[in-house]
Amino acid sequence: MAKKGDIVIDIEKCKGCEVCLAACPNDVLAIGSEVNRKGYRYAVKVNSDCIGCANCAVVCPDAVITVYREKK
């Protein structure tokens, strides 16, 4: 079974570009309805299926996402 992961989204840096959405194998991300201080609707987690693959963080142009994955 795949390891479990989790992400932290730095919402003030997010520009809601959606590039991370397409890169996630488990549809963990979506664009929420709230806006940040810059006026962008930012990315949010919508399920707990993250496997910590870091795809979202790697493609994010704005270095918004930090990724964690269980060790064993």
Add this chain to the structure above:
Amino acid sequence: MSENLITPENLVYKKTKSMTDRILHYCPGCGHGTAHRMLAEAIDELGIQGETIGVAPVGCSVLAYYYFDVDMQEAAHGRAPAVATGIKRVFPEKYVFTYQGDGDLAAIGTAETIHACNRGENILVVFINNGIYGMTGGQMAPTTLEGMKSSTSPRGRDVKTMGSPLKITEMIAQLPGTYFVTRQAVHTPANVRKTKRALKKALEYQKLNKGTCFVEIVANCPSGWKMTPVQSNKWMEENMFPFYPLGDIKVPEK
């Protein structure tokens, strides 16, 4: 989910230290940010943050010096390779790179680019090809595709009157002064990782003093192309990559 995974031991990916914490001024989804981060990661993986000097261009990435936490110098439009030449000759033990758009590198800076590469300056040239002048409002660049609309080719680039798109990277690869020439992209996780490997290799080669390393990154300009970021990445795959195919163009002889 019961257990908390967000602990230092479980950390697998965070912004690298050679990239500052400033919020990037780029448009949403713009490839410049990812390209910056990969170059910063390559620098950090080699542990050369204190030994690296970058030269910023004129174009959207004119403020690159805000985002790289390494010594940076600004150059006049197109002149980054000439400025980098001077820096590298004074500090031959430093790692020196330029970061330039296609208007900067392939239009106003064509002479500086070609002659620095022809002299085989031991620098890394990072070339962001988004087929347009992003900063000034989406005018046609030398790299604009045939038929591609821009604010100065509103009916599409007509090669009869406007010339053909310039494959400057292939031209550069012909010059004996270049050591490693490659074309990459940063729109999917796999491409991003490959770009980092190419940038890292290029910086490692700088130690050998064998000539110029040139890394083109085909990138999107959602604002200039008037598309959403996700649409622009798809358009790039369908239209830019056939004309600007990804992969190594010149690799060092074994």
